[in-house]
Amino acid sequence: MAYVLVMGGLALSVSFTLGWALWRLGRAALGWLGGGPSTGKAKVKPRARKPAARKPAASKAATPRKAAARQSAKTPSEPWALTRWLAARHSLLPLASLALMLYALGRVVVFGLQHRPVEAPASFPQVVDMVGWTAAVLLGLALLSLLARWRCRD
Numbered sequence: 001m002a003y004v005l006v007m008g009g010l011a012l013s014v015s016f017t018l019g020w021a022l023w024r025l026g027r028a029a030l031g032w033l034g035g036g037p038s039t040g041k042a043k044v045k046p047r048a049r050k051p052a053a054r055k056p057a058a059s060k061a062a063t064p065r066k067a068a069a070r071q072s073a074k075t076p077s078e079p080w081a082l083t084r085w086l087a088a089r090h091s092l093l094p095l096a097s098l099a100l101m102l103y104a105l106g107r108v109v110v111f112g113l114q115h116r117p118v119e120a121p122a123s124f125p126q127v128v129d130m131v132g133w134t135a136a137v138l139l140g141l142a143l144l145s146l147l148a149r150w151r152c153r154d
Helices: 002-034 064-072 081-088 092-114 124-151
Strands: none
Touching (some): 002 092, 092 124
């Protein structure tokens, strides 16, 4: 068991380091290809509202069709504070991928422990399941963060 823990910790640290390096290299490559800045965090700014153009009051009564057309031509509303906060969280995707790797490693260890003649701790599979649910929640938050970043783009 000590061998699995030591080698698992070593494999986790190496995979985390390589994953971080690949993540930074991928972001830099996307920055180079897209022509945008590759270093530093991009600031998420709320959209500025444009002042409405004044029209002369030529017609006194607006028809329902004109009112519906005017309402559909409105500028999009400003993103909520929660959306802007989620858009600023750039670390959710790497954290979710790390939790997913921990869950996968835990499932392998549970599989190995079930096929050994020695009795394994009974609560370990429950801990692995909890890590799995945490990874699922983090992946959901990372997806919401990506959607929030798309919503708050310039």
